[in-house]
Amino acid sequence: MTTPAITANGLRKSYGDKVVLDGIDLTVREGTVFALLGPNGAGKTTAVKILSTLISAGPGSGEIRVGGHDLAADPQAARAAIGVTGQFSAVDGLITGEENMLLMADLHHLSKGEGRRVTAELLERFDLVEAAKKPASTYSGGMKRRLDIAMTLVGDPRIIFLDEPTTGLDPRSRHNMWQIIRELVTGGVTVFLTTQYLEEADELADRIAVLNNGRIAAEGTAEELKRLIPGGHVRLRFSDPHAYRTAASALGDVAQDDEALALQIPNDGSQRELRSILDRLDAAGIEADELTVHTPDLDDVFFALTATTVPAQTTQPKENAR
Template sequence: MTSLAIAANGLRKSYGEKVVLDGVDLSVPEGTIFSLLGPNGAGKTTVVKILSTLVTADAGEIRVGGHDLAAAPQAVRAAIGVTGQFSAVDGLITGEENMLLMADLHHLSRREGRRVAAELLERFDLTEAASKPAATYSGGMKRRLDIAMTLVGDPRIIFLDEPTTGLDPRSRHTMWQVVRELVTGGVTVFLTTQYLEEADQLADRIAVLHDGRIAAEGTAEELKRLVPGGHVRLRFTDPDTYRSAAAALREVTRDDESLTLRIPGDGSQRALRAVLDRLDAAGVEADELTVHTPDLDDVFFALTGTGTVPDQPDQPAQPDRPDQPAQSKEVTR
């Protein structure tokens, strides 16, 4: 069985009469990316603060990095790194000086600190800018430096609280690659994000936090199957073939004018195969087949009851990914 990097049971937190967390359970396997989604004010940052020992929970059993958080907070702090919503970079000093300052805080020797700083600056493509004041860095460079500083202590668990907020699409994609490389190196990442696409791209598992509770948890594909509205759309050019297909299929919605059929389905391979098997049995072949599945936006709206996604910083809608074709809800064969 995979060991858990983070395990929380019955996590509760209130501020006065305001209940922020009301019995939250979380399980994060080692070497994975776990994403926590939720509307602004849902308690995502409170979860991160509790798990990283910055805030005390009112109730709950918590283990982080194999350590009981209540009994051994220092051991937990030694195992984790935290990059918050707001950069910890000091703009008045250089990138290298920021790194060396973190090395001093981790009590590394001067020689070891310089070695670690140089390696991380190179790893995050910041070597050329290392001697420049951090105030001159772009937003993406500051975020990379922020994470590099977090890694000085060689943490095995990293909390990233909305790490790409305010970044342009190119810098966001660069950060995604940084996060993937961290996990490839064996690090566990606990990610909160405002960007549903970001969770879809990165997370092995996703939990949706709403009204202080986990509304749903699973892989991105599992969550998408919770929401109704998925369907297969078949288009025909021959009216006789169209009528034969309609007779062969069940629960079909017909559009006689465009010669299209719409069959409810969850977008799974099994559901699609069932449709194709019925067509094969009837000796019918569609001219065009389109699969529509709900996306994480649909899941978010359904689970939180909100009419909009979490507040989004200005950005172009759904930028193309550099290493993949642009995603669409509909995939046509």
């Protein structure tokens, strides 16, 4: 087993009487995307700032290791292994994209030759060569975000913290950013992601933790979290009334819609449960005209875990035709 890229045990942070993080535990494996979700004020950005050494958790804040280094004992060693892209761009709009990159190379104490080589490679990698000599203030939001991440990569970090990296981007730019993140992980980089877009976590994250009121409400893969929420079911529709009645009898405890000739069977969407339904239909010699699997999505999970009352529109299961 490799050493986890990030571990936090009993992480706590308070500002006066206000508890922001109330003893959270996190483990992030190397070469994966870990997404931290939560409503505004849940403590996501505070967690990122502590784990990335931007602020200190303070005494009695738990044990934290990043890149194999104890943050309390050796924050400088941890800092050398990480890169951070915050919610707001660190790009200087008064200078060109290339000058932003070279400035970052100087801050990492690269030689002039090495700095120019790394800058050229990253500008090429992030499709910014044509815009390199233009002031960064003229860049689109997506271009600024790409430049922001390129600047983060100048120091060749193995762990990158992305704090809401696609906020404000249009759908195309957001999807381009997703592809960049996937390529980083393919190259062995570990990504710690916070996001307000649940679809983003579903698309990218190997594991997801939901933070609420300073505590981890749930953690797991996207599929594991979706199974926490009731309401999943399989819907079978028939055109033949005889087949419909025979299926209802074969399947037992099901909800029937006689007008639509449709049956609804509680199901968590897993392959095992779906196979069980199909096996029982096969044994009875019945074939449905349409089978639809309804499963909760991360929106449902988010509202269920972070709100005392789930808004009505979020409790409706989503449909994925098979």
